[in-house]
Amino acid sequence: MKNEPAVRFRSAAAAVGGRTVWAGVDFTVDAGQFVAVLGPNGAGKSTLLKTILGLVPVSSGTVAVFGRKPGQDRSTIGYLPQRHAFGSSVRIRGTDIVRLGLDGERWGTPLPSWLLGRKGRAATARVRETLRLVGAEDYANRPIGQCSGGEQQRLLIAQALVRRPKLLVLDEPLDSLDVTNQRSVSALIQGVCRSEGVTVLMVAHDVNPILPYLDQVVYLGHGSAITGPPEQVITPEALTALYSTPVDVLRDRAGRLVVIGQPDAPPEHPHGPQVHA
């Protein structure tokens, strides 16, 4: 439906292993926005992505993806799960990794079989076009195990994009990349978001590489969430209210944000004050 938000959480709660991870989560992501999901280890960031995918049901409240129940329409979503790097012995070529995104029961819209044709020409063209989009043509024919971490990540983003999803859900795509690659992969994701109009929701441990690009952040902690533009959410006042404990936010000369005093998610997540920016 036109003008339907890409993602809408309304008083949503999620439980994993019988325990509530977060509750009272409210936010709306408009189509074409770039949104980071932040918070300490165990705060429930991956769980939040899984509720959008329909892999974890909400225990109360609602989640809608382009106006529909999560999981009802996989064709709109490209998903990049958390991963470990491919070892140097992995021989599959980058281009085949991307091609795999077109096969089987994947996220995103499958190519119609008549378009694939006997020689898979449409698929080959789609793969090539996606490799160009992520700037991975030069190393796409190399075994992926011989690609750098940043190159591997570009190929996996291409795999998530090859079916041209409307929503890209990325679980820590910058993890284990060096600072240079974090910057270039962040710029790539922002480029795809803007040039292709793709909505991006991505989990990040460090907000700094993506800070200039973000429309919104969803900051999880203490069993709840605050959401809004980064300059409203990543502040001592908002994070102190979220955690019910003093949190400082420092900005260095380069404009990088450092959050100090943020507790790791406790074993039991008390449902503290439900703060929504």
Ligand SMILES: Nc1ncnc2c1ncn2[C@@H]1O[C@H](COP(=O)(O)OP(=O)(O)OP(=O)(O)O)[C@@H](O)[C@H]1O
């Ligand atoms: N299958 C499971 N069974 C029981 N508990 C689980 C399961 N999966 C996750 N959890 C718990 O749910 C909580 C939220 O996990 P989740 O992976 O969503 O957090 P996260 O914020 O993404 O963490 P990290 O930053 O470490 O990746 C954690 O306390 C975790 O231990």
